[in-house]
Amino acid sequence: MKRTHRWAATALTSFALTGIAAAPALATDHMPTDNAFLRAAHQGNLTVIAASQDAGKNATTECVKKVAGVLERDHTKLDAATRALADRLGVDLPIAPTAEQQKDLAAVMSKAGTGAYDAAWLKAQDDAHTKTLAMIDHQVAQGKTMEITAAAKAARPVIERHHTMVRGGTCHAGATAVPKKIHAGNGGQVAVAAGGVPAFIALPAMAVGGVLIAGGAFWAASRIRRNDVR
Numbered sequence: 650m651k652r653t654h655r656w657a658a659t660a661l662t663s664f665a666l667t668g669i670a671a672a673p674a675l676a677t678d679h680m681p682t683d684n685a686f687l688r689a690a691h692q693g694n695l696t697v698i699a700a701s702q703d704a705g706k707n708a709t710t711e712c713v714k715k716v717a718g719v720l721e722r723d724h725t726k727l728d729a730a731t732r733a734l735a736d737r738l739g740v741d742l743p744i745a746p747t748a749e750q751q752k753d754l755a756a757v758m759s760k761a762g763t764g765a766y767d768a769a770w771l772k773a774q775d776d777a778h779t780k781t782l783a784m785i786d787h788q789v790a791q792g793k794t795m796e797i798t799a800a801a802k803a804a805r806p807v808i809e810r811h812h813t814m815v816r817g818g819t820c821h822a823g824a825t826a827v828p829k830k831i832h833a834g835n836g837g838q839v840a841v842a843a844g845g846v847p848a849f850i851a852l853p854a855m856a857v858g859g860v861l862i863a864g865g866a867f868w869a870a871s872r873i874r875r876n877d878v879r
Contacts, residue, residue, distance in 0.1 A: 680787040683794040684740045686801065687731065693781055694728035696746045697721075697774075699754065704770050707761040712820035713770060720774070720811055727807065734800060771818045778812035 681689040701721035708714045735742050746754070757773050760766040785801045785808065792798035813824045 680784055682788060682791050683797055684738070686784065686788045686792065687735055687738070687740050687797055688743055689784065690801075691728060691731050691735070691742045692746045692750060693777070694724045694731060696750045696754065697724045697777065698728070699746075700757070700770065700774065703758065703761070708767050708770065709764065710767055710820065712822040713767045715822045716774075716814045716820055717770075719814065723807060723811065727804070734796070738794070738796065767820070768818060771815050771820055774815040775812070775818050778808055778815065781808050782812060 680686075698721055701717040701724070704717035705714055705721070708717060732742065734740075745751075753773060757766070757769045760769050782805065785805050788798055788801040789805075792801065810824065814821050
C-alpha cells in the first residue's frame with residue numbers, strides 16, 4: 650500500500666498564510682461511507698490540527714487558545730489511531746485536506762491580526778464539527794465495514810465534546826475536559842481511549858505522520874490528491 654499519508658515531507662509549500670479555519674467538504678446528500686469515510690476523517694483531522702495550531706499563534710483571547718490546544722491534542726491522537734486503522738484495513742489515505750477545505754482555511758487565515766479572527770475561527774470549527782457529527786451518524790447508519798462503523802460510533806462523544814466548546818460560534822473553555830490517553834488498538838479491534846472513548850476519528854488535522862512546518866505553511870494545489878467519495 651502506498652503510504653500517501655506521509656505528506657509532511659512532500660506536501661507542504663511555503664505559501665505563507667496567517668490564519669486557519671476548519672471545515673469539511675461534505676455534501677449532505679452524498680456523505681462518505683466506509684473507506685471513503687476513513688479518508689474524509691483523516692482529511693478532517695489534518696484540517697483541525699492545522700487550524701488549532703494557527704489559532705494558538707493568532708487567537709486574541711485565552712479562551713480560543715485553550716480550546717485550540719485541546720483540539721490540536723485530541724485530533725493528533727485521533728489521527729494517529731485513524732492511520733493505524735487504515736493500515737490494518739489496507740486503506741490508502743490522502744496526503745492533504747481537500748481543495749475546499751484549503752479554501753476555507755485560507756479564508757480564516759486572512760483575518761489573522763484583526764479582531765475578526767477569533768469569531769471566524771469559532772464559526773468555522775462549529776460548522777466543521779456539526780458536519781463531522783453528521784458524517785459519523787451516516788457511517789453508523791449506512792456503513793458496511795463493521796470495524797469502521799464501531800470506531801465511528803464510539804468516537805462520537807469526542808467530537809460532540811469538541812462541538813460543545815465552539816457551539817454557536819461562542820467559545821466555551823469550561824468544556825475542555827478530554828481523555829488524556831488515546832490508543833490505536835490491537836488485532837483489528839476498535840481503537841478505544843482509556844475512559845471508554847475510542848481514539849479513531851474526528852474532523853478534520855494536519856500534523857500527524859510528520860512534522861508541521863512552523864509558521865503556518867499551506868498546501869500547493871498540485872500536491873493534492875483528490876479522493877472521490879465512493
